[in-house]
Amino acid sequence: MKRIVILISGRGSNMEAVVRACAAEDWPARVVAVISNRPGAAGLDFARSCGIEAEVVDHRAYADRLTFDQALAAALDRHRPDLVVLAGFMRVLGAGFVQRYEGRLLNIHPSLLPSFPGLHTHQRALQAGCKIAGATVHFVTPELDHGPVVVQAAVPVLPGDDEASLSARVLQAEHQIYPLAIRWFVQGLLQVQEGVVRQTAGEAQQGWFGP
Ligand code: GRF
DSSP: OEEEEEEESSOOHHHHHHHHHHHHTTOSEEEEEEEESSTTOTHHHHHHHTTOEEEEOOGGGSSSHHHHHHHHHHHHHTTOOSEEEESSOOSOOOHHHHHHTTTSEEEEESSOTTSSOSSOHHHHHHHTTOSEEEEEEEEOOSSTTOSOEEEEEEEEOOTTOOHHHHHHHHHHHHHHHHHHHHHHHHTTOEEEETTEEEETTOOOSEEEOOO
């Protein structure tokens, strides 16, 4: 039974999708804890309502990134995670932290990486006149929003889209691909070779969510 810990900062809808899929699809895994860096994160309530341990490591209580990273790692390690899932976790993690969990640290980013790493992805995609947007699940490496791509979902950018409509469409796709990637991980179906991830059962590592 693999032990999953999910890190959030807010709403936690991706965390919720993962928790639901883990139960519904009977994964060989359990979400053992949800940790937020923000005390008011709405996702903490959902986790508690499912009987999952929900904790806060408030970044404002630490003088700098290194001491916050150390406190977060200490909280994480108490749960002995096989996999750490970043789900809307809005703090940049230092290289030491990332290296400690390398190979068992996943992130979801709301763009088709390597396009638009960082913040305001939907706004930037709209400004660039993109016709396709999407989301990426990737293994985390010290460089922000980089790292081996596990699965990508593409959605159309429709005439009249604004940031809200586009982000809602991408988010629906996120809720499909994040549980998928995590299931593959806990089933031992992911192989990384020279920065390229292969799904060893041959399932498609991309999806189109549109007409
Ligand atoms: C998602 O779009 C995720 O890709 C991004 O932040 C958002 C978090 O949403 N990193 P939620 O907290 O999972 O609802």
